[in-house]
Amino acid sequence: MKLQLTFTKKQGREPVIAKVILATGALINVEKAYIESLCGEVLIDVQDSDAEKVCSKFRELGVDYKKLVDSVIRDENECVECGACISICPQEVFYFDDDWNLHLHTEKCVLCGKCTISCPQRALKVRA
């Protein structure tokens, strides 16, 4: 599961993620980090089974988090199932089944936005 964390300026200086790893023993993968002078946003990936304890620890440390579900959305009326998005996405979110129907592993998305500008039909949207 992917969690989007929002840090305040003060928390940004503290090793919050390290604290959570130590306290929970969960494996946390940092997929994207965006740190500005006043606050920061970090996208992490945790195993679904660890999600609950990781979330409660972040809550305890006062870090805002949002579970990312359906982070990339496809408008099926617009999509023509060309598959152009498949080779563009760094996370291999998109794939064809044997009958050339397009499917999405949305849980793998890291919100990079590459697919949205590459889709010729403008059928993809990424949750901000």
Add this chain to the structure above:
Amino acid sequence: MTKTIEEINEKILNGSARVVTAEEMPSIVAELGEEGALKEVDVVTTGTFGAMCSSGAFFNFGHADPPIRMERAWINDVEMYAGLAAVDAYLGATQESVTRGINYGGAHVIEDLISGKTVEIRAQAKGTDCYPRKSIENELLLEDFNQAIMCNPRNSYQRYAAATNSTDRTIHTYMGALLPGCGNVSYSGAGCLSPLINDPKLKCTGSGVPIFLGGAQGMIVGPGTQNSPGTLFATIMTTGNLKEMSTDFVRAAAMTGYGVTLYLGLGVPIPVTDIDVVRNTAVRDEDIKTNIVDYGVPSRNRPVLAQVSYADLKSGAVEINGEEVRTSALSSFKKAREVAAELKSWVESGKLTVNLPTRKSDPTIVVKPMRESKRPPTIREIMTSNVVSINETEDIKSAAKKLLNAQTNHLPVVNAAGGVVGIVTTYDISKAVVKENQDGKVSEIMSKNVVTTTPDEVVDIAVMKLERNKISALPIVDANGHLVGLLNAVDLGKLVGKRWTK
């Protein structure tokens, strides 16, 4: 054995014709043999669904009162070609809206019209005795038009090269986004289902042949523009009634960094008259070869990096120089299948009969590049070769002196062998002074990512490099990477009078 068109049409009309798609044909031939397949199969249907930029529609809006002879005309702010007089105009699919740019164009107007939306027509004229009106603004539906005739001058390419990009930045092309370092391969075309792949000698695809076009029954006008069957890049010109089309098979699209285009479904029914047709329609994805071309090279003759088959492309990954690279299509194979299946049902139900071209197409024609009477100016013509440079081991102070003496802002940095290794600007020097580092070496402050040009490069390409990298000078290097000059904005200024720069 051969079959005549009359025999095949008789079977179509009495409902006994055996119709298969081009995807089904190879296994039928494998099972029954060529003679068996000729006896068994009457019509093979093909299909493709992809970006067909060379599309548009002729419109007739009917006469207003008092009448107007349109000279310039727009539909939802997309300009049409109105040099056809009176109330006729041609809307090109790739024409962009004057107000919304790449987000709305001719293709979107076409899709909106088919889906029943109201469009706004605007036109201007000078006003004549017989057509006194000077301007008109009106809201219309597709059903209000007298005619809306799709016409695609260069449609259904026999083959397409696949595209990749060896440069270090993402490029945006009509083949979609191409990731840096050959990060992906983009291809187009339906492979074994593609109409002209199944008829490489153009025996069955020519003038007057009925086709599936955008969901309507259309027709092949004849060979298309840029037709080049001699190099296996044949095209056809097609037409069909827009009023009968469906948005299932006509879709507006926008390619980031490129422009608007129209996705269109097209299928040709191929009557199985002889063994040749059986052989041609038995083509499999494995048999269809195409080149992977480097779109990072901004020239007509782009280098070929690999040769692959459509089976390789459709597998999702190919190998380029030993590396596995992911592939994806711009055209939709699923939709191509829908086209071939729909066309198959038309023939099976007797809704569409077949015929051969009313005129033979020459399968040996080869397209020519443009004969350029004026060569585009190259860097050689505008460059100055008395360039001042500095060695990487010299100190920053000498760089400052050189810049001052030469009255320039850019100083290429070379190594002992004369190769360009960096560039230093007056800005870099000022920064060094502020940081009190004026005693350091040039190599400490130079930009190492130097973008260069060559004497043979076309000026437009060098200008693009300057704009894209937001820089104002390019060192000019020869084939060995040795510095031979410096191009800066002043040199380009020399061309302004000749209208070469923006």
